[in-house]
Amino acid sequence: MTGPGAAPLTLPVDEITVRVLAAPLRERVPMSFSALTARRTVLVTLRSGDLYGTGESWVNYPEWGWRERLATLDGIRPHVLGADAADPPALMAALAARLHGVARQWGAPGPLWQALSGIDMAAWDLLGKARRAPLATLLAExxxxxxxxxxxxxxxxxxxxxxxxxxxxxxxxxxxxxxxxxxxxxxxxxxxxxxxxxxxxxxxxxxxxxxxxxxxxxxxxxxxxxxxxxxxxxxxxxxxxxxxxxxxxxxxxxxxxxxxxxxxxxxxxxxxxxxxxxxxxxxxxxxxxxxxxxxxxxxxxxxxxxxxxxxxxxxxxxxxxxxxxxxxxxxxxxxxxxxxxxxxxxxxxxxxxxxxxxxxxxxxxxxxxxxxDPEAVDRFTDYRTPSTETEPLPC
Missing domain, CATH: 3.20.20.120 (Enolase-like C-terminal domain)
Structure with missing residues (x-):
C-alpha cells in the first residue's frame, strides 16, 4: 500500500522484452569442466504501465545456452503476461509450481530456474521503482x-x-x-x-x-x-x-x-x-x-x-x-x-x-x-525480442 487507506499496489505485467548481450573474450578462461569463450547474459525487462524492471538470467554455459533461454522465456511468457508483479515471491512460487511438472518431464529444471530467476529479479526491480525504494530496503521490510x-x-x-x-x-x-x-x-x-x-x-x-x-x-x-x-x-x-x-x-x-x-x-x-x-x-x-x-x-x-x-x-x-x-x-x-x-x-x-x-x-x-548506458547496452546486444511498442530500455 502507498499510504493509510490506499488500495493495495498492483503491477500487472503488460510486456516482456528479452535481450541477449555478448562480449567475446580475447583469451579463453579455463574451468575444471569447460572453458569460457565469451561473456553472455540475458536481460529480461518487465513493463507495467510506464514502469520498467530489468533482471538477468545466467547463460554462461553451455555456449548455446542463450538460445535455449530465449525459447524457455518465450514459453513462460503467457504465464507472466497479466500476472501481478507487486509480490515477487508469490509470483515466483506460482510460476515454479505451475511449470516444474513440465520441467521434470523435460529433464531441465535448471534452465527453468534460470529463466524464472531473470523474471523474479525484474519483478523486484519493477516493485522498487513503483515503491521508490531500493531492493535491500524492500527485502528488509x-x-x-x-x-x-x-x-x-x-x-x-x-x-x-x-x-x-x-x-x-x-x-x-x-x-x-x-x-x-x-x-x-x-x-x-x-x-x-x-x-x-x-x-x-x-x-x-x-x-x-x-x-x-x-x-x-x-x-x-x-x-x-x-x-x-x-x-x-x-x-x-x-x-x-x-x-x-x-x-x-x-x-x-x-x-x-x-x-x-x-x-x-x-x-x-x-x-x-x-x-x-x-x-x-x-x-x-x-x-x-x-x-x-x-x-x-x-x-x-x-x-x-x-x-x-x-x-x-x-x-x-x-x-x-x-x-x-x-x-x-x-x-x-x-x-x-x-x-x-x-x-x-x-x-x-x-x-x-x-x-x-x-x-x-x-x-x-x-x-x-x-x-x-543505452549505447553500451546496444553495443553488446546480440538479440532482442521484437516489440509491438517503442523498444524499452532496461531501466
Whole structure:
C-alpha cells in the first residue's frame, strides 16, 4: 500500500522484452569442466504501465545456452503476461509450481530456474521503482526489519587461476579486496601451483578460498583439501557434486574443512539440506541462476549459522542484486567480485561502486539501483525480442 487507506499496489505485467548481450573474450578462461569463450547474459525487462524492471538470467554455459533461454522465456511468457508483479515471491512460487511438472518431464529444471530467476529479479526491480525504494530496503521490510541498513558490504576477488594468477592477485590487492578465491579442480600440480603463486604475491595472511566447481570425488577431495589446506584455505567451495549433501557432510567430518556452495542448488527448499550441514559456512545461491532474488533471500534466512554470500559470475544486475541481498541478510557474508574483465558488469550500467577499502556501496536508487548506458547496452546486444511498442530500455 502507498499510504493509510490506499488500495493495495498492483503491477500487472503488460510486456516482456528479452535481450541477449555478448562480449567475446580475447583469451579463453579455463574451468575444471569447460572453458569460457565469451561473456553472455540475458536481460529480461518487465513493463507495467510506464514502469520498467530489468533482471538477468545466467547463460554462461553451455555456449548455446542463450538460445535455449530465449525459447524457455518465450514459453513462460503467457504465464507472466497479466500476472501481478507487486509480490515477487508469490509470483515466483506460482510460476515454479505451475511449470516444474513440465520441467521434470523435460529433464531441465535448471534452465527453468534460470529463466524464472531473470523474471523474479525484474519483478523486484519493477516493485522498487513503483515503491521508490531500493531492493535491500524492500527485502528488509518484508522480513520485519526496519532499522538502518549498511551503506557498504564486504567483497572478495574471485576467478584467480589457473592462468594469470600473479596478475589477478595483484589486482585484488590494488583494489583493497580483503580476500581472493582461487580456481582449483584441475591437476594436483596445477592447483598447488596456483595457491603457491597467490601466497608468493600476497603473503601468508590474506584469506584465500578455493573453488573446485564440483570436480572431485570424495577420496580426491579429501587428499586435495589436505594439500591445499596447508596453505591456509579458509573455505572449500563445491569440492563435490552438489546433489549429494551426505557426501559433503562426510567430507567435512573427515577433514574438518569449512564448506561453501549453492550456485547449483535450485530453490530455497533444496538449500535447507545444505544450510544444516556441519561445517557449511557460506550459502551461495545465484540470484540470476538458481533462485532469483526471492528464494536467495529466503535461503539466507534459513535456520543455521551459514552466511549468505551469493555466487556472482554474471553481469551488472546480478552484482547489484547480490549487494542488496547481503545488505539485507540476517547473517551477511561476502559479495563475489570477479577479477577478470567483464564489460557486461562494468560498462552497461553504473551501480555498486568499489571503495578504497574493498567494500561495495549499496545502491540507494529504487529497485536494483542501476543506471544503464543505452549505447553500451546496444553495443553488446546480440538479440532482442521484437516489440509491438517503442523498444524499452532496461531501466
Amino acid at each position: 518484508r522480513a520485519g526489519h526496519r532499522g538502518p541498513l549498511p551503506a557498504v558490504v564486504p567483497a572478495y576477488g574471485s576467478g584467480v587461476g589457473p592462468t594469470d594468477v600473479e596478475l589477478l592477485t595483484e589486482r585484488a590487492l590494488e583494489r583493497g579486496l580483503g580476500a581472493v578465491k582461487i580456481k582449483v579442480g584441475f591437476t594436483e600440480e596445477t592447483d598447488l601451483a596456483t595457491v603457491r603463486a597467490v601466497r608468493a604475491v600476497a603473503g601468508p595472511d590474506l584469506p584465500v578460498f578455493a573453488d573446485a566447481n564440483q570436480a572431485w570425488d570424495v577420496p580426491t577431495a579429501e587428499r586435495m583439501c589436505a594439500l591445499l589446506g596447508a596453505y591456509g584455505i579458509e573455505w572449500f567451495e563445491e569440492p563435490l557434486a552438489e546433489d549429494r549433501p551426505e557426501e559433503l557432510a562426510e567430507l567435512a567430518r573427515r577433514t574438518g574443512i569449512r564448506l561453501a556452495g549453492g550456485e547449483n542448488v535450485y530453490g530455497a527448499e533444496a538449500c535447507a539440506a545444505y544450510a544444516a550441514l556441519p561445517g557449511f559456512a557460506h550459502l551461495q545461491p545465484d540470484p540470476a541462476k538458481t533462485m532469483g532474488v526471492s528464494m536467495s533471500d529466503a535461503a539466507g534466512r534459513l535456520p543455521g549459522s551459514a552466511r549468505l554470500s551469493p555466487h556472482c559470475y554474471g553481469a551488472a544486475p546480478c552484482l547489484a542484486s547480490s549487494v542488496h541481498l547481503v545488505a539485507a541478510a540476517p547473517r551477511p557474508g561476502l559479495v563475489e567480485l570477479d577479477l577478470r574483465p567483464n564489460p557486461l558488469r562494468t560498462d552497461i550500467a553504473a551501480g555498486p561502486a568499489l571503495t578504497a577499502d574493498g567494500t561495495l556501496t549499496v545502491p540507494t536508487a529504487p529497485g536494483l539501483g542501476l543506471r544503464y
